[in-house]
Amino acid sequence: MDNRSKILSCALQLFAARGYDAVGVQEIAEAAGITKPTLYHYFGSKYGLLQSLLQEQFTELQNVLLKVTVYHGDLPLTLTRVTQALFDYAATHRRFYRMQLSMWFAPPDSESLKAISEVNGDQQQILEQLFIQAAQDHGNMRGRHRAYATTFLGMINTYIGLALNNHLALDDELVYKAVHQFMYGIFS
Template identity: 35%
Template sequence: MEQDSTKQTILQTAERLFAYKGYDAVGVQEIVTDAGITKPTLYYYFRSKRGLLEALVSTKGQKLTDTIAQAATYNGDFFNSLSCTLKAFIQFALENPDFFRLHCTLLKAPKESEPFCIYKPVQEQLSKIILNLFIEATTIFGNMKGKEELYSTLFHNNATSIAMSSVANGTAEVDDKTIYIITHSFIYGFAD
């Protein structure tokens, strides 16, 4: 039990520091000092700072993709699917504010950097989930055909920005009316 507690403390400390300072700006010494452990303890559990980020990505990154995949299921009602997806982004961000801050930082990391390469599979999986939703919706919204990637990217970026704004503003939750307005304003241009 104590080992699990120590491991969680290290992960939570790294997550918070990476989220607020950036992966590259945080050193192993800062993590161990804040976590109240020694370097050998960190190395025992994670081998390196990279191992810490990989552990966060494999747990919280996977939780994010699972959450969005479940919400982005197309059920014949595109508006509802988009609303559910947006709400899932916001809810995940509010429940995991440090990880969502880190998520946003990793999305903007330089393309060849270590943190970007570690996080790239999560980013690609999220993009694919949302793209598939838009592809499926072209059966009803034929005027989206050929523009699915553009629209899905715009929606993904908007959902991420809105979720991060909710975290930054300390919003407890976003109500259904607000979700409706945001989703309606997004699809207004192509959902005749």
């Protein structure tokens, strides 16, 4: 593994465990077995490191999401696939998802929130597109795609958050429950 990858990997581990603000550049460098100028050579700044980290992981997540967000008239089916994909991604990228989640709920003026907002818009838009398509079949959904996408993602992220702390398991039963809870919320 080259130094750049080593830095990214160690930074992810440290940020996920203690948070962006609480981890120093020096510490990351030591963990990666390099020195600070090397880190600054690749990423320019601590914040740039965070951006690169988020960027690279998020494009992967978005590709997964794009593959699974195809709508063919059966919204529960698509939502089930999306939920499964997100659960699966969270389970196989626990560290990253943990970091991403804590940043999602970070204070409004924190650098963490700023960083993740820059990157997160696409994910939201993919989901919004899905709900816009579905609204063509279900009139009462029209005009609420933004709210639906946010709520859906919020619910999923909550479940993942609970699962990461071992309060529940991300099994098929939970997928089923989550989707039906959400659908129930739409048609009531």
